[in-house]
Amino acid sequence: MNTMITKILWALAYLILAPLIGGLLEGFDRKISARMQRRVGPPLLQPFYDVGKLLHKQTINVTKAQSFLMLSYLLFMMITGVMFFTGIDILMCVFVLSTAAMFLYFAATVTSSPYSTIGASRELIQIMAYEPAVLLTCVGFYVVRKTFEVGSIVKADDSAIRYLPGVFLAFVFVLTIKMRKSPFDISTSHHANQEVIKGVTSELGARNLAYFQITEWYENVILMGIIGLFIINRNPISIPIAIAVVLIVYFLEILIDNCSARMKYTQMLFLAWTVTLIASGCNIWLLMMILKD
């Protein structure tokens, strides 16, 4: 019964805190990016002001289906997060995550708008680029821990990253794609100056855009959770270390975002798959050979 209550608490904590954490992270993101570009930048809480304002506007759309698809996107992301933070099977989380991503694609392509549709197609290419690395990350955890359950993975004696440096590297690499940061901000960008205007989000107005924003926060927290999973073990000291690693990785993403130019999708696909195959694939292959049961 006790474990049940902890699980429910974790789920509630995720549902309430994740947008706050995600929003704060984005606030820091904007501030640090601004400083890197020698600007003052918006206040830390600007993302919340933005979303608040968007939520109060009247919904604008091209077709009504958009709202329902965006809401589904949001809800599926929440479920993924709840599954992850209550310690259920990580591979299943990834599968549900990709189902969630599909709804964003639908929301963009349902409009038949040129910019939105191109962005949607590119989003699919992004998914194709990062999916192998994400799946191999789950496999990596399974090789080391003999289980897909997040709850059991965190109870191990040592950190998974000791065995999975290559997998970690590949995951951080595709994280840039997943978070749509430059040089891989191909389907949409945080700055509306690219050739496809705002890509997937072109036709998302007012409330729908707010849903998108909130979903992104939820998603980022899950992704950071997976980064943390590489570090966390039974020892409580690992928790602050994990938080530190997460912050470093996030900072790294901001840095890369600010100092690189956008790539072509072919380059992205090639690079992502090569890194996945070499870093993650070889890592797991070696582990399989070394870890004889």
Place this chain on the structure above:
Amino acid sequence: MYAIPFLICFPLFVAFLLAFAGKGKAGNVITIGGAGIIMLSSVVFFIYCALNGFEGMELFFETEFADRLILLGEILLMILVTFQCFKHRKYWISLLSIVPTCMIAYMELTGEHEEIAHIYVDRLSALMCLIVGIIGSLIIIYAVGYMDGYHAHHKEIEDRRYYFFLLLFVFMGAMYGFVLSSSLIWLDFFWELTSVCSFMLIGYTRLEEAVTNSFRALWMNLFGGLALAIGIVYYHHFVGDLSFREFIEEGIAGNPYSVIPITLMAFAALTKAAQLPFSPWLLGAMVAPTPSSALLHSATMVKAGVYVLIRLSPAFQDAVTEELTMTGSMISIIGGFTFCVASVMAIAQADAKRVLALSTVSNLGLMVACAGVGTPETIWACIFLMIFHAVSKALLFLDVGATENSLFSRDIENMHGLLSRLPRLAVFMFIGIAGMFLAPFGMLISKWSALRAMVDEKSMMTLIFIVFGSATTSFYWSKWMGKIIAHVNLETTTPVKDVTKKSELFSLWIEAVLMILLCILFPLLSKIYVDPLLDDMFASNGEVLPMSILYMLVVIITFVFAIPLITSAYAQHLASNTKMSYMGGINTGTNHNFVDSFGEPKKLFLTNYYFATRIGVRKLMLPSQIITLAILLLMGCIIFGGAL
């Protein structure tokens, strides 16, 4: 137990009736009635087996008359094939039929035979019967309506539809015979019968392309049949037994003389399951009318290959070391490779039927890879893949066929906004595609189980193939789905008339409902049917999937169905302001045109990414055939060298 001869012979009897049906409407009645009875009898047979608790039943020990009949059948098949080959001047292909038939006939007429059971019924064969019976009959019922529309559009093709239905029925009979036979000779006969039937179905239109493709299908399948016949004769020569069950048990026990026959039989299964390098026959089979491709792809033909591999799979684990044998790794690598490469090739296709064909090849690859590893987990995954694939592929094929009859095109680009233009067909298509790759449909959970098992078995190659293959799989399915749901303004597009016939709709409805039922009930199905099946097969006792996963799946399933329903109900009443889509300020007042540089309205045309020049079939097929052929030759040499 007269149900079994009935199951096998009744379709052949209907086929016989159809031969005399002439051109009137009587043929349609016979066809629909026959298909209905077959479907009903397969369900009754399944229920009968269920009431018996699916005890393994060995039947028909003394079958001298049937043996003679089957021998006669084999010789007739040989004559038929030889005749066709000479007629079309493909002389060498006839050898692929003459040699194995003579070998089998010689063995049967001269050798000593122990008394064996010729029919064996267990959970696996009962399940296969059910799949063949339900899906196959639905396809035949659909065909009655479809062929009407087909011949209305294709005046240049001679209307021989009752010959076509006849072939479909023979095919069904052959499939029943194949999955129920426990005698290797019977197995071989039904094997050849399916090969020849598919050859004749593919060549139905008698167009030049159809004839070429049908002969390609023929030689590839007969080549597999040759391997099967050699395996049987070799096994009979050294072990002296002709029971399929004994054969597998010898394999599990590690009899050195069964290594080569098992490898040959697995090789034959690869040809039938259209794995690389033999995939082109299944892709070429697309020239035939849709029902025959649906039958070949979903319920029968290719599933025969998978069925054999599932049967053989316990023998892929070495009896002593408990590791994967060379044969097993060969099969799983070929399967994994095919899964990955075929799904990459599918990305480049815009023709809906070709996408379906390549996705069949690719999914079969996954099943073959699972069967090759041969552990309870992977066979569990394989069986579920097979069930889901049979239903969703039949649904998709039939739906694409119906869409083609209404839309006069099967190009995916022309399906833009299908959901508003042909809503019924689009919804069926959507369900079918979702069944192929979205959570929580069976494909996904099978992938979950397959990934886990691959790690346990340390098959790194197959693992990598599955991981990359599943990324490319979701790419081509989702871009298709995106096309279907795209928003169109009905007032400005040319209207499309839904000309789907009642018999077609009947099949589509049943399959769509089956698909959803399977998705909801599959934890139950796993518990009460597939788990015991594996217990029989592997003499193990355990749940393949932990209960926690199953419970979680039920929850996810509920959410997946509930969330879109709730959100759409909510969004219906949302006050919203509908605007034009963004086109940089050059809209012309509709979302379908923009102002071009001459100030004229220009039609907007949206298309998906295909990368056809980089990853098309033309580009990738030959290299991947060479690679797989090299793998087969290399590993085959090692296996044969080790065994001889």
